[in-house]
Amino acid sequence: MRNNSLTTESFTEWTESDPELACALAAVAELPAMTDIVSDFLVTIEDPDWTAKSVAQVISRDPVVAASILKAANSAYYSFQRQISNLEGAIAVLGLSTIKSLVLAAGVKSMNKRFGLIEKLLLEDAIGCALCAREIARKTRCYDPEEAFLGGLLRHIGKIAMNNLDTEKYSQLVQDVYNGEGDLATLERQHFPYSHAAIGAALLHHWNLSPQLVACVLYHNIPAPPEKIGEQARILTNLVNLGGLFCTRLGFGQRTPMPELQPAASPCAATLDLEQEDSDDILEKIPEAFRQACESFMGHH
Structure with a gap:
């Protein structure tokens, strides 16, 4: 029986049939x-x-x-x-x-060649999602918390990569999204020949990180085709997406928080069996952990 989860071999095969992934893999070589x-x-x-x-x-x-x-x-x-x-x-x-x-x-x-506002927000987003995903994994006991941390940390690594490959283009992309000129996926393709998910997955593949992490980063924005992703990667992707919702709610890596957002009411929370009580606990506990983590890694509050 064929293993239905993403493997190193299958990722390489995909790049042969998917020009976007092939292009992303080639771009990875140019990154610091x-x-x-x-x-x-x-x-x-x-x-x-x-x-x-x-x-x-x-x-x-x-x-x-x-x-x-x-x-x-x-x-x-x-x-x-x-x-x-x-x-x-x-x-x-x-x-x-x-x-x-x-x-x-x-x-x-x-990885950042420079460190301005965009870089600060991208790193805050990575740290915030990592902490939230780890806490959700602890609460639901559905996944290794440290692997969940890595999934959250790396889910937008493609955005950091794009910003380092072409800072000017990436700044324009951020501005276009902020001005409401279209959705992120469409605008990314206007500025780059690949999505942040594609180059992020290519980068993790290049670093030899686990197939689950590669699949999670590749499919964190779109539902994965069932034949291309195993059960473990699917759980990890749900964890990371839910971690992203907590980040948006709390304003980590964002210009402003969204207090009206209810992560516990999302389909990801239902899939992972995250209770409202656990969600409230995370919302209360994570901001202090986030402050400390930012201090450790960025030297600021």
Whole structure:
């Protein structure tokens, strides 16, 4: 029986039959690499014999990433009783999957060639959605919370990629959307030969991240064809889309919040069995976690 979830092979096959994906994959080669330490980190943790020491050695080569991880590890969000003073300690206490989330969050920020308002909003959107998706996964117990965090963090990585490939075009696109000149999908195709979902998925494929994450990023805006995406990727996509609704409600990465939006009333919430009580708890708890995360990764409130 053929596995119906997205695999590395199937992604490569799609690029042969889908000009948009092929174009996106070619564009990825022009992007500034995620800092070398992120690539090296991902290679190091593939080794089944990795140790806290070997992982710490890789991370410590980038003082900015190392500092943001220690700052995040000591934030009230993780609420440990004692101060964590070194990377080995952070890895031992937080566990590898949380460290992976933190390293990738630092890596996403490092992709930006410049850091103005657009970059700030894109990074806030990524951090906000990551935190919300992780919290929803914890509440519903339907998915690994750290993988949900990565899904939220990376769902709009394609927008960050577009902005770095052509800042002028991307600024114009943002302006056009803001002025109500059309929907995002249509306007993206006027400015770029691919959607943010296509280049985002191509980028994650290029980084060898899991097929579930690639599928989630590719299909976070449109319903996935059943034959192209497995059950796990479908759950992850619902988690991430619901995380995005919480972001919109709270105004993370947006110009203004939308207090009238009710994430718990959405089809994604129904699919994931998220109760109203859990939704209220997330809305109450996440803003402080978001403030701390922004401080750790961007040095501001």
